[in-house]
Amino acid sequence: MHHLTENHDVVVCGGGLAGLSAAVAAARHGSRTCLVQDRPVLGGNSSSEIRVVPRGAAIYHAYARETGVVSELLAAERAANHEEIFENGWTNGVWDLVQYDLVMNTPGLTLHLNTSVTGVDVAGGRITSVTARTAHAETELTLTGDVFVDCTGDGVVADLAGCEWRMGTEGADEFDEPHAPPAANDNVMGSSIHFKTRDVGYPVAFEPPSWAVEYDDASFFYRGGRRPSTLRGGFWWIEIGVPWHTIRDNERIRHELTRHALGVWDWIKNKDPKLRERAATYALDWIGQLPGKRESRRIMGQHLMTEHDLRRAEPFEDEIAYGGWNIDLHTPGGLLAPTSEPTAAEGHDPSASAAVAAYVGPFGIPLRSLTAKDVDNLLMAGRNVSATHVALGSVRVQNTTALMGQAAGTAAAVAVRRGLTAARVPAEAVDEVQQTLLRDGCFLPNVLNTDADDLARRARAVQASSEAVLHGAGPHDPWRAEGWDRRRKFGPDDPADELTARRGQWIGAEVADGRFTLREIEVCLSNDGDEEREVAVSLLPVDHIWDYRVDREPLATTTLRVPPGRHHWLPWRPELGGAAAAEALPGTGHRYLRLDLAATPGVRWHTASRVEPGHVSAFQMASGQLRRFRDGVTAAFRVSPPQRCYGPGNVLSGETRPHRSVNLWRSDPAVPLPQWVAAEWDEPVALRTVQLTFAGHLIRDYEVYGPFYRDPQCARDYTVEVTEAAPGEPAEWRPVVTVTGNHQPRRRHELPEPVRARRVRVVVQATNGDPSAALYELRCYG
Incomplete structure (x- = not known):
């Protein structure tokens, strides 16, 4: 066995969307960061190994799409991917590569794939190192760090460090949660695997293996909330949990899920009275062999989120992310239970009792729920955060966990930079974490941009070539x-x-x-x-x-x-x-x-x-x-x-989406492009960084966007120009940034050297299809 030791500032364990977002955020803020992932690809449940569509608040709330690192990834994936999204089963290697490319292009970030955490060293209430093994390379790693982030899903690092954790379902007598059962039990939500089919254009047969589960009852599907809504596969309700242990029995669960998945396809292909004729030309194309977990250990933090926090009116002072998925508590046992998840069993009727009771958000998530209470330098993000079983039913979805991951990575970098333990950040440095997250493109419902370094906030006026009404x-x-x-x-x-x-x-x-x-x-x-x-x-x-x-x-x-x-x-x-x-x-x-x-x-x-x-x-x-x-x-x-709600002053509103108001400068669609918006100062400023948030990728859930999608609202070709001339004086505008072919809503431009500017303007020559130029936010830094 080969032994290596690496020294880092931040060590992130787990390479799902939470861990990836945490590692990228920490590295971007100057921390020497290591990301450890036990699979050959990144993305966790969203990867091509499992293929769960990343979802979040936008499935229930307009303009609630998650931004930040996850938005960069999803926008890049849609622009590059030929594959049409459908619910689960769609993911191909393009998505894996988009994530890998981001990591490879992040300075200061070291990646270890196919590497599992096997040990944790703790001294004086702090983790000093983790031990990890890359089995196929016969290499054992010792990774030291100042801050550790557990994004393993199963809470492996926290468990090995001796932290308190919960697993199972709390009873109503503990927190008086409306969704909690009368008494506590060991039930957790189950795991799923997906399959994908292909229409080959001519009839093909399917004969299941002898060990596959046999299904013969149509009511099991159509009355039990397990409706095969498409022939393409990706059924989330192919789920197994109790009576098996979601961690220790993971291999047994994998086998059982395989048996059931093949039996479900046999039902659709050969027996389903509604689908079998349509399924005649469909062939099984792919079946997953890695269960996608929904729930296991939940690490206890400085605050335990409960169902009441999903509906609280008073915001958390340490809000660092938001959620908005419903309280999605899957029926224990999955396919072994009489009916599926409650809202599915009611036909996804938004006025039915289960859907009404489960509806929440958007709501804030506190940093204290990402901060371990038993170890001073451990943060966590993903489905292992400090939450009850009921609260986890909402915050466990991947876009929400990505937001928590970016917050955890940002908090870790702040801790390193300020010489604080991670445990002290919620009380002593949360303002810095919040403002950094906003600067990095995240959105917090109850926090505005108050960044003292943002020169645009000091502008005396903002003007535009035109504005829509x-x-x-x-x-x-x-x-x-x-x-x-x-x-x-x-x-x-x-x-x-x-x-x-x-x-x-x-x-x-x-x-x-x-x-x-x-x-x-x-x-x-x-x-x-x-x-x-x-x-x-x-x-x-x-x-x-x-x-x-x-x-x-x-x-x-x-x-x-x-x-x-x-x-x-x-x-x-x-x-x-x-x-x-x-x-x-x-x-x-x-x-x-x-x-x-x-x-x-x-x-x-x-x-x-x-x-x-x-x-x-x-x-x-x-x-x-x-x-x-x-x-x-x-x-x-x-x-x-x-x-007049689309005026140029909106680019300094402190919000980057419709929220308290529209918050969008939008040029008059009747006036041809190019169009511009400009900020001016009383005295020249030394400008080094310009950050722009264009319109796009916000209103609806990710899965409604098609292959090679580039949001029409987003600026495609634009320039950033400066002048030292005062208002009223002849201006010689000098371009300092020129971009063509853009599809990302958020762009940050570091100039090679500072430039003096009395005025700065963003000129949009072309969008990706919309007749109006549109900008949510302009930021400027020295």
Whole structure:
């Protein structure tokens, strides 16, 4: 056995999306970092070995896509990959290579693949080193470090270090969690493997091996929440857990999953009354042999997240990430249980009891839940964080774990740089962690950019060549893909637009001198009956785009009378000039209002044929709160006068997505490109770094984007220019950055040397398809 010793600042164990994000973040901030992965590829459950689609908050909440390292990866994968995404089973080697390429291009990051952690040395309450073995290379590694990050999923490092951990399900008597059973038990969510098929174009037979499980009961699938929705494979419900131990019995679970997966394909191919004829030309193309785990050990940290934290109104002071997946607790036993996961068993009906009870977010995640309580220099990220079984049901999904990973890696780098133990960072340096995460492209719902080093925040003014205004959108507007692929194009008479429940539409409203400028709102309604119907309407102040409350005091109300017939544009002139408007937003600016229409069966509030950026709609669930309508659409509305919510000042709002307001500079789509936005200072500044956040990759879940996708909203060709001339003086603009062929929303440009600038402007010559240039944030550093 060959023995090597390596000395690092930060050692990250586990190369899934959490570990990869942690390692890249730590290395980018100057820490000598080592990433140890026990498989030949990176990505964990998302890799080509397991093939789980990375998901997160955007499946339930518009404009909630996770950003930061994971966004870089997913945008790069879509731009390079020919493969169409479908739920699980889709992943190919392009995704593996995108992740590997990022690691190879990260200075200061050392990677060890096919290397398993076998030992941990602890002295004085601190980990001093981990021992790892690369079996096929007959090499044993001793890796020393100042901070260690456990992203192994099973909590291997924490366990070997003697940390307290939990495994199983807490009872309701411990934390009074609504989803917890009356008494604690050993149940954990199960593991899955996936398979993939291929349509070969001619009939092919499939004969299962004798040891495969035999399925004969259609009700097991169609009444038990195990609907084979596609012939391509990737069924998450091919799941096995208890009675086997998810760690010790992993090989037995793998074998059992293989038996069941082949039996499921035999059912679809040879027996399923709904699918077998369609499946005649499909052949089994790939089957996984590495179980994708959902749950095992959970390491106890400085804070244990519970179900109550997923619904808390008061933000965590140490918020470093966010989640928004539902409380997704799979039925113990998986395929051995009578029915599948509860919301699937109810047909994924968003108004059904299980879906309503499980709906949460977006919610903040505290750094203390990533900080081990028993070892001073151990952080963790992924499904082994400090959370109850119920809370883990939401935070375990991969895009959320990637955010936690980036936060853990950033906290580790801050600890190294400031000479702190990791245990002290939540109390003594969380502001630095938060501002660093924002600077690196992450989003925190309750934290704004207050970076004292950001020169753009000192700018005296921001101007633009043009700006779009909000007119609204209708069902007969020319359809335009403004930065996302539509799963389908809704027609102007879609029956799903019926007001079977209360609906809300966010509107970016302008305020001038403490008063709203909005004078008239129109909505497009159809009445499918023979008599006039009345629709109750209210206009409410909302704190942000995910403010789903319906019990707020409205600013104005009215009743619209809808005559029989189709596509009536009905106007309303709300009175908004009183004290309520002034209190809503003193001074001048813009903020969100929400236009709500009450449930009125037989009346349809039509969906617009395009999405107006930053303007989405929601419907009321049985719980009394709203949830995103469809997959993020705009309800048909018009406003007068047009609202100036896309102004250039938005690039300094401190937020990089629609949240408290639209937060987007958008050029007038009627004015041809190039278009520009510029910031100016009272005195020249020494400029060394320019950071840009363009529009794109935010509104919807990752899986809706097609092969070779480049977001149309994102700037393709652009320049960054500077001048020392003061406003009003003749300006000789000098380009310092020139980019062509871009598809990444976030770009950070380090200039070869500092340049003096009185003004800086970003000129967009071309987008990837959208007629408007669009920018969420401009940052400048010396």
